[in-house]
Amino acid sequence: MTTPGISILQGKYMVTMDLFPQESKEFNQMYPFFDYLKEGRFTTTRCKDCGAEPFPPRLLCPECYATNMEWIDWPTTGTVIDVTEEVVGVPLGFGKPPLIHALIDLQGKRTFFVRIINCQQGELKSGDTVKLAVFDIDPVPQEQGREVVEMPRVFYAFEPAK
Amino acid sequence: MDRNVCIIAGGMSKWGVRDGSQRDFFQEAAKACYEDNPQLNPKDIDGLLVASAYTERTSYQTHLAPLVAEYVGIRPKNICARVELLCASGSSAIILAFALIKSGQADIVMVAGGEKLYTPQKWEVFYSELASVDHDWDGTQGLGLPPPVFAMVAKQHMKQFGTKKEHLGTISVKNRRNSAKNPKAQFQTPVTMEEVMSGRMIVEPLTLYDCCPITDGAAAVILAAEEKAKDLTDKPLVYLRGTGQASVNNMSANMPDWTTWEALKIAAAQAYKKSKVEPKDIDVAMTHDCFTISEIIEMEDLGFCEKGEGGPFVGDGGNDLGGKIPTNTDGGLLGCGHPFGGTGIRQAIEVMKQLRGDAVQQVPNATIGLTHNLSGFIAAHTVLVYGREVA
Numbered sequence A: 001m002t003t004p005g006i007s008i009l010q011g012k013y014m015v016t017m018d019l020f021p022q023e024s025k026e027f028n029q030m031y032p033f034f035d036y037l038k039e040g041r042f043t044t045t046r047c048k049d050c051g052a053e054p055f056p057p058r059l060l061c062p063e064c065y066a067t068n069m070e071w072i073d074w075p076t077t078g079t080v081i082d083v084t085e086e087v088v089g090v091p092l093g094f095g096k097p098p099l100i101h102a103l104i105d106l107q108g109k110r111t112f113f114v115r116i117i118n119c120q121q122g123e124l125k126s127g128d129t130v131k132l133a134v135f136d137i138d139p140v141p142q143e144q145g146r147e148v149v150e151m152p153r154v155f156y157a158f159e160p161a162k
Numbered sequence B: 001m002d003r004n005v006c007i008i009a010g011g012m013s014k015w016g017v018r019d020g021s022q023r024d025f026f027q028e029a030a031k032a033c034y035e036d037n038p039q040l041n042p043k044d045i046d047g048l049l050v051a052s053a054y055t056e057r058t059s060y061q062t063h064l065a066p067l068v069a070e071y072v073g074i075r076p077k078n079i080c081a082r083v084e085l086l087c088a089s090g091s092s093a094i095i096l097a098f099a100l101i102k103s104g105q106a107d108i109v110m111v112a113g114g115e116k117l118y119t120p121q122k123w124e125v126f127y128s129e130l131a132s133v134d135h136d137w138d139g140t141q142g143l144g145l146p147p148p149v150f151a152m153v154a155k156q157h158m159k160q161f162g163t164k165k166e167h168l169g170t171i172s173v174k175n176r177r178n179s180a181k182n183p184k185a186q187f188q189t190p191v192t193m194e195e196v197m198s199g200r201m202i203v204e205p206l207t208l209y210d211c212c213p214i215t216d217g218a219a220a221v222i223l224a225a226e227e228k229a230k231d232l233t234d235k236p237l238v239y240l241r242g243t244g245q246a247s248v249n250n251m252s253a254n255m256p257d258w259t260t261w262e263a264l265k266i267a268a269a270q271a272y273k274k275s276k277v278e279p280k281d282i283d284v285a286m287t288h289d290c291f292t293i294s295e296i297i298e299m300e301d302l303g304f305c306e307k308g309e310g311g312p313f314v315g316d317g318g319n320d321l322g323g324k325i326p327t328n329t330d331g332g333l334l335g336c337g338h339p340f341g342g343t344g345i346r347q348a349i350e351v352m353k354q355l356r357g358d359a360v361q362q363v364p365n366a367t368i369g370l371t372h373n374l375s376g377f378i379a380a381h382t383v384l385v386y387g388r389e390v391a
Ligand SMILES: [Zn+2]
Pocket: A047, A048, A049, A050, A051, A052, A061, A062, A063, A064, A065, A066
């Protein structure tokens, strides 16, 4: 299909319109998060100096300002506090309505407001258990020398634990 | 040098689903602003701050302030830059203009804010909203568009405090009734409680009239040092008394509480302290009613009613005309619409008019007014206090 007016962009991948983050080490120093995600692990960084576990993972400890961080595993299951189901206005890239979200307690680490997939409308209730769900997303074409290589990517949501 | 600062002019373009471009709306807003104060020669404006959040996305334009200066016919010599804090870009720019004038860095500063949000195909603006939150961690969960977030807030508030859907409806009815009297507002017709209660479901419990729309438009105000202001207007002087702006988290996982907005309480405490006022002193307020539930929580966290009593407070008319704290007398976001960078400036214009005594729906003898914006994933709050006298 041609795109009238911007035919010069035909076949080009626009990272400036990317729904997901760049996950390669050249573009994101937090790339281990995504490598671990591919193994089904949900991780963040822990400060070796003060023990803080900030999320999102990062280079700089926001509590003691050390840069002495290590990767640690966090729980991959949580308990549903409450659920919302968006029936109108679901943005492009998130499938057909409803777009389901739940506020979940990740075993005391944080309360996360996350997308729930593999779930029917009305199915999920407060008190239910949900588990990490990892899925493939579009790869990014990235220049490596004179070549353009497709960099595979994954992302996560949660799903009912059945 | 520590000078007093006045707001001496304000105007806005028509807001709504508009024909035209971002630069068209900035010219319309400037024209309305100049007409509000014919004594001011725009050539004397020595500073310009432009508030716009999506200019790079939906207008593909950075370096916006010199462009706006060129289009509205001013040649700033002390400051010419853009300020961005999404939905609070406009009020943030007013805070900075205030500081520049107060400190003597500039004398007369225009603050103009606005957006062209509608693109020829609407999916693009919705898609671009994924940049409004932490793009990598919240946007990727489909949380760019705010209805699911505020639906969760409403659910928790209902659960904790017994707030009812009818309480939310009171806000829609009030703000749409007010916007119907504001010719610049996006919505020109009132809605009844029956229409509101039977509105199309968006995210339970929020239905159509609980949500502010997407809006094109712009607004502009002019701030000046008191000694200049005295020469430049015959209207009653309106002072900016004090401000506060706070952020305690950005990503949703770090939100301390979903139904008590910690950053709002901090920003309000700062603004009240610097303005030497208390909540009971405020005569009129423009608060960030992006959703009906927001205005209810804002009544609580700004200190206009007790925590948890926001529902019954608005249900009994506590924040309507004639009530304890008339709120969003020009229609708010629910009635006027919400071109992100323009909203804080629209609020300033309405408070200025209320304190000058020439508002369309005038609150009798209003002498102190407040504006409030929230922005992002309820991640930052901005509070400004204006008055007929200095703090
Ligand atoms: Zn540390």
